[in-house]
Amino acid sequence: MKLIDGKKIAREIQQEIAEKVVQIHKRKPGLAFILVGNHPASQTYVRAKQKACASTGIVSTLRSFPSSIKQNELIEQIHLLNQDETIDGILVQLPLPLHIHEWAIMTAIAPEKDVDGFHPINMGKLLLGDESGFLPCTPNGIKTLLHRYHIPISGKKVVIVGRSNIVGKPLAAMLMQKKDDCNATVTVAHSKSEYLTEITREADILIAAVGSPHFINETMVRKGVVIIDVGINRLTDQTLVGDVDFQKIAPIASAITPVPGGVGPMTIAMLLKNTFISYTTSIPKAPKKTEL
Numbered sequence: 001m002k003l004i005d006g007k008k009i010a011r012e013i014q015q016e017i018a019e020k021v022v023q024i025h026k027r028k029p030g031l032a033f034i035l036v037g038n039h040p041a042s043q044t045y046v047r048a049k050q051k052a053c054a055s056t057g058i059v060s061t062l063r064s065f066p067s068s069i070k071q072n073e074l075i076e077q078i079h080l081l082n083q084d085e086t087i088d089g090i091l092v093q094l095p096l097p098l099h100i101h102e103w104a105i106m107t108a109i110a111p112e113k114d115v116d117g118f119h120p121i122n123m124g125k126l127l128l129g130d131e132s133g134f135l136p137c138t139p140n141g142i143k144t145l146l147h148r149y150h151i152p153i154s155g156k157k158v159v160i161v162g163r164s165n166i167v168g169k170p171l172a173a174m175l176m177q178k179k180d181d182c183n184a185t186v187t188v189a190h191s192k193s194e195y196l197t198e199i200t201r202e203a204d205i206l207i208a209a210v211g212s213p214h215f216i217n218e219t220m221v222r223k224g225v226v227i228i229d230v231g232i233n234r235l236t237d238q239t240l241v242g243d244v245d246f247q248k249i250a251p252i253a254s255a256i257t258p259v260p261g262g263v264g265p266m267t268i269a270m271l272l273k274n275t276f277i278s279y280t281t282s283i284p285k286a287p288k289k290t291e292l
């Protein structure tokens with residue numbers, strides 16, 4: 001069994017970005033984080049992402065707002081960042097307070113600065129196979145991990161358990177593209193899927209994005225399967241575990257990601273990569289207001 005070390009690959013990618021950023025002698029790439037409220041997990045995620053920015057030379061700025069901020073005030077702040085020529089990427093840390101509509105916020109970000117890849121323009125480009133958009137970070141991190149470990153995707157049966165807008169759906173769209181590095185036969189399962197075990201046992205590559213600890217057990221996979229565990233679940237004793245029962249499945253799998261240290265670090269590495277792409281891209285970056 002091969003351990004797919006996301007931490008190591010993420011470090012390599014960050015190093016590659018740092019080597020390019022150090023050669024820039026004018027303005028360095030800039031990434032703005034927007035944090036609303038004082039959700040401890042969100043604060044931790046933003047801190048980790050800012051630390052990763054610092055390690056590559058990307059300049060990050062944090063705009064924090066109280067949870068009482070009104071939706072239109074937040075949108076106004078995003079418009080200011082859309083027009084700021086020192087900012088290449090804007091990331092709004094989710095979740096947002098209930099009175100703020102995620103859709104309104106995500107569509108306020110200029111697609112050219114949407115380094116999370118959640119804007120409908122970027123999602124649409126992904127679906128259509130147009131490579132000029134930003135790819136969402138977690139799915140892109142998963143694809144990159146498979147490539148860097150030389151795990152073939154083309155022609156393989158990929159089963160994704162989970163159909164969220166941030167993982168399952170974009171990942172399915174990405175891996176099914178008619179491209180040499182994709183070409184997978186993708187099945188997406190969810191909570192209403194019948195005969196889930198029969199479906200998952202068909203997989204050459206099984207990707208779990210459920211949000212339920214140890215949901216995938218050894219009866220649900222066949223020998224030699226490649227396992228990508230996206231889940232991040234905190235148990236009552238504070239241990240972090242994935243959606244896959246690692247101990248039971250690792251001996252059967254041909255390759256598997258651990259949790260932590262698998263997909264998580266890759267998500268951050270892809271955010272930095274998108275920011276760097278945004279910096280270098282020739283797409284003009286000063287939209288007045290997003291038109292959506």
Ligand code: NAP
Binds near residue numbers: 168191212
């Ligand atoms: P989500 O929006 O809650 O979606 C969970 C998906 O799992 C849904 O499609 C749901 O089906 C499906 N599901 C739930 N119970 C099921 C069952 N019994 N059988 C089959 N499918 C079932 O979650 P998410 O945002 O995609 O995140 C999933 C996990 O990945 C979480 O643990 C999250 O923390 C983690 N995550 C990690 C990263 C990273 O960087 N490593 C990034 C994002 C998310 P329905 O659609 O029918 O409800």
